[in-house]
Amino acid sequence: MIIDMHVHLIGMREENGCLIGKKLLRGPAYHILTRALGLGGVPREKLDDAYADRLIAWAKLSELDGLGILAFDGVYDSSGKLDAQRTQFLVGNDYCLEVCERSPLLFPICSINPMREDDIDELERVVEAGTIAIKMLPNSQGFDPGDEAFKAFWQKMADLGVPLLSHTSFEHTIPPIDQAYGKPERLRLPLEQGVTVIAAHCAGAGTAHPFREDFDTWHGMLEEHENLWGDISAMASISRYQYIHRVLASELACERVVMGSDFPVPANPIVFLRQLGWAEVRRLSKIENPFARNAAIFRALGVSEEIMKRGATLLGLA
Secondary structure, three states, rough: EEEEEEEEOOOOHHHHHHOOOOOHHHHHHHHHHHOOOOOOOOOOOHHHHHHHHHHHHHHHHHOEEEEEOOOOOOOOOOOOOOOOOEEEEEHHHHHHHHHHOOOOOEEEEOOOOOOOOOOOHHHHHHHHHHHOOOEEEEHHOOOOOOHHHHHHHHHHHHHHHHEEEEEOOOOOOOOOOHHHOOOOOHHHHHHOOOOOOEEEEEHHOOOOEEEOOHHEEEHHHHHHHOEEEEEEOOOOOOOOHHHHHHOOOOHHHHHHHHEEEEEEEOOOEEEEHHHHHHHHHHHOOOOOOOHHHHHHHHHOOOOOOHHHHHHHHHHHOO
């Protein structure tokens, strides 16, 4: 099986348990992405269903065997209550589970901020409901994965055998609360508790942060922790394209990465013009299906079929 295990679900309607904050709505990212998806003219009250329909249609028309669909938990205060004022993006677990029920090609990856008062109860609930992993973005959800207060939560994740997909290094889209929370070394505590950890983007800092690097830290940690992995999501886009070459140049990294896209971040072959040449870039650019285009770019760059298929095995789907 070939699974794109890093596909974001977008929702706006409160009745769906979703929220997009004013700061994010007013920024360029929301408008750029909706236009790129062909949803620029869709009324906001209809955007949730329109986006979900696009995911299902594209999944059917690609050669992939499925998509890992990401929920996104909010920010919580010190009492464990949702802090709606500081939450800029929220896609509820129930909505993620419901959308994934619409197609056998969609697999839910629920999200839990361990600061919430019902963290372990919610973890047990979504695992029972069928989540294949737990997604976190500590930078924007406002928590430190290395905080000893979350040790019991990580232990429960390990006991349940559910992997963690955690953003690492700098966050560029959802307004961050503390970028330091994305440092890969902050994941040592869940790793030590036995959690299978997938470091999104292999801790590549991104095009916007060329002088502050975390990739090497992640790479060094691979030798220390056999349960640490990475994903190559966004590495076919302008935001993190330079890291796919660093992954492919390392035998160790190639043994410990899985495939993803970071959709709706657009995969764009033009950033690999020097490596691929005009003819190949034109061919790849004509692939309209974003998941097929992302996979085709990776194959053109030399990403092995083993990497393409490994995510399904790691997530217990193969």
